[in-house]
Amino acid sequence: MVEVTAVKTLRHDLIIDTDPGVDDVVALLVALASPEALNVLAITTVAGNVRVEKTSRNACLAREWAGREQVPVYAGAARPLQRAPIYAEDIHGQEGLPGFCVQEPRQGLATGGAVEHLIDILSKAEPHSITLAMLGPQTNLALALRQAPDIVRGIREVVVMGGAQTMGGNITPTAEFNLYADPHAAEVVLASGARVVYLSLDVTHRILTSEARFRQLATLGNRAGALVVAILQAYVAADMERYGLSGGPVHDACVIAYLLQPELFRGRPVHMSVDCHEGPTFGQARIEGGRGSGLSANVLWIENGDPQGVFDLLCARLARLG
Template identity: 70%
Template sequence: MVGYAQGFKRWLRSLLLLSLLTATGTQAGGEVDLIIDTDPGADDVVALLFALASAEQLHVRALTTVAGNVRLDKTTRNARLAREWAGRDEVPVYAGAPGPLLRTPIYAENIHGKEGISGVTVHEPEAPLAQGSAINYLIDTLRAAKPHSITLALLGPQTNLALALIQAPDITQGIKEVVVMGGAHFNGGNITPVAEFNLFADPQAAEVVLGSGVKLTYLPLDVTHKVLTSDARLEKIASLGNNAGKVVGDILNDYVKADMEHYGLPGGPVHDATVIAYLLKPELFSGRKVNMLIDSREGPTFGQTIVDWHDGLKREKNVFWVENGDAQGFFDLLTERLARLK
């Protein structure tokens, strides 16, 4: 009788879990078909290791690189380095746009260092760059994809996807969702008082993506500045005993210092890695559908994301804006995934 009761409880728990997954639209064992567009960057490298360590949930088709935190040649090398550190050389890396659509290029070497990754020594990776441009890869892949099947994670300026959309607007048929690390509302900006770096670096590209009608989710500074490192969290990563833990520990110990000093924070944000956590475990985050505009006019509000949080304008809600996140849940998940790597 006891065995029967225990079996019934297990069956009931399974039934409840299945009901929950069905209600939230998530299928057990489901896999996200993913392209990661990135400008590594310290936090990008952490995000790439996070994603590449999660192969059972994230089918990473390719990494596409763009100029942003540093020049394109360096962001591309750094993406290849992250691929090498993850032991995933089969994932192709395509180089994309060397600069924004219209504005003068800007970089963030003051935060990420001249090579784009501080705290570790960089080298030329063995596995080569894929042939062809990131823009052509996006066009060809999204055109050939099943309808609304591929998710794009945009971790830097949105130039590559914007160029692909300008050349081939029909590629929206292949896009399931675009998840962006970028923007700021409640938090304020990190490069001007109102603008976040990725949007400031190419606001016109972000406008093209916003105007395309694709499903958009934004993880802005509003949430990334709530998901902060701590000594205990960094020590747990560094004590994993593998190369990935050492690399991420060394990168973050150096990278977070600038934000901690500038904002007076007790820890530092790992901006781009929140996108990967959102894809893996969206229940760690909360937000709401809003209407968002991007200011691309020259002036003090250039690059600002204007978010109608309280729906005062009654306009179409075109973005899911993530506003809060479970910091400990994020770092537990990141640490667990990094432990899988060498």
């Protein structure tokens, strides 16, 4: 099996689709602190870790904390394409930000919905020009592709936090939460013909917090560092206990780290599908590839990375904020 290392790319025109959630907030702060590499055109929100009203509020708060209130936030889908909604309040708390007293943001949502905005901006974009960072269920993009399939021409790549293989699932023994929450949406995106990159639990469960890395964040001496430490410490404890890990993963921040420094990660081309049939493997990412499989690759599956390199990058970007 051939291992593929990602190649460093130029600046991204970026839309972040997200369901904040703790690790989503960390990802948003890092992305918004990196304007020379990531031109964030918009943030679109979806129900996932908590209900869409709360994910939208939390995205607006992250934008405010980053000092980037000119970036529009559009509220999106409140429920999956087909399945009953599920949430991750047991991990992210009732408000999506454990360890932090949530307040209302100074600035609210942009006018219009996430799906309509995706269709509008992608239909007008130059071919293969816009990157989408998908940090939650892929419902918004799936709805946009169903309504206007030709918008795929405007997509440079779709970089997804989702799926699991060697590390097992985090919502069932086989399924990762984002795919389990809306597997039908993930299948729509896979079928669209867009270039798709997956950062799965295989890699995010290798890039873990530690006491030394918390100290690294705390010594930034700014509000962003203190905020990230506060919300992460409450968040990672559950995964540490569940998996017996020495630290906790910061899943969605790995997507932004990949966009900023893909050379920190390693992956391989695979053929991927998602189990959409009710049963014990519902929501599972099914990976096939290699010689003799007869299936063409449709995903770059990222499965390993440099943990300290990622945390050094996150800290360097968070240090830029107030």
